Amino acid sequence: MEVKKNPKKQLENFSKIFFQIGLVLTLFIIYTLIEHKTYEKNDLKTLGTTNMVDEMQEDIPIIEMKDIKPPPKSAPTLVEKIKVVEDEMKVEETIIESTETDEGDAIIINTEDIVEVEEVEEVIEDIPFILIENVPVYPGCKGNNKELKDCFTKKITEYFGSKFDVNLATEIGLTEGKKRIFVVFRIDKKGKVTDVKARAPHRRLETEVVSIISSLPKMIPGKQRGRAVGVSYSIPITFEVR
Template sequence: MIDIKKNPRVQLDNYSKIFFQIGLVLALFITYFMIEYKSFESDNVGNLGVVTLTEELKEDIPIVMRQELPPPPKAAPVLMEQIKVVEDDLKIEESVIESTETDETSAVVVSNIEIVEASETEEIVEDIPFVLIQDVPVFPGCKGNNIELKNCFSDKVSEFFGRKFDPGLPQELGLLQGKKKIFVVFKINNKGNIVNVNARAPHPLLQKEVVKIISALPQMKPGRQRGIPVTVSYSIPITIIVE
């Protein structure tokens, strides 16, 4: 008989399935064990920081030497006022004060020479504004009451200025076209004369001409305050048109 020997490799193939199953079971077991395993954190005491306690800084307290202060100066002694006892033997003369009261039976005599009647002098204020004067200055030819005399005065002054003023003067002075304002202030003294004429104009020569015209106003009847002639101040604005 011929013995047929089996190939060892074929015999190993028969056990490979068993090894595979055993390995699969083992892998499943390890996986299950790893899933179900619980771990806890360990107290790492060694990793904690080290706290070093140091003593607080000690403050050096300076040593102060004791100083002996001199004793305060002694106060000067207070001298007591000496009281002198006066004996009762001294005679004191008393002054008798007479009463100044009078009754109905006693008459009081007053000398007429001692009584001097002082006459009150009425003070008149000079330089009264035209709008406050009681009796306005009267321009020659004006008539009527106080209001009419005021209006007439203003009209006459404006008319007088219009006749004497040269309208071509502003153009000769080279003033620009348009309206020009001139302000004039003057006084009528207690004699009725025109004094203290002042003007403000756009040009010095024009200002000089305005002062000259206003100074030539005629003499007027002076204004009166409480019946006494006084100086009256008057102001007038003048408008000229330069073409």
């Protein structure tokens, strides 16, 4: 069967091109309508009138120039006349008596008005063992300040261990295990141990500890700024009950 239409001239082949051309024209018309500007027509008769007025002129006052007269000259001050004294004129001399005392003259002082004031001794509170400049020296300890501190603690511990009655804990019926006792005392300005206080699991232990620490030997007192002062010391003591 023969085809009557020429395939090259069929409109279906150009449908895409026509669609694109139509789309472009449509967008162009829409853009033109959006960008089109319109203006309202106002009635020119209703417009107000404008009057042109000259700028306000400020009147500047005229200042009259006056002749300024100089102030009148004051009369010259009179200078006092200097009177010349002749050499023959006598001048009276003023005699100034000396206030110095002679070595032979006695000075009498009234001692009844003198009040004696007693010098108040400066009170220095006890200084903790860890902060003292020069620690108390336990008998037999030597060395620098650190060595003296270590020796002090060692000697206190050894002394307490040699005096403490271990069987006392069993007598008062303490349970087995480790027990701790806290002791606080001071070394006064003379090196004596005073104000011993203890805290222990039993009253009898506290009494025993206070008795032992109070019997410590006399020491060389601690010093702060070169002066003997009281030193407070605390030590925890641990022992085991079996």
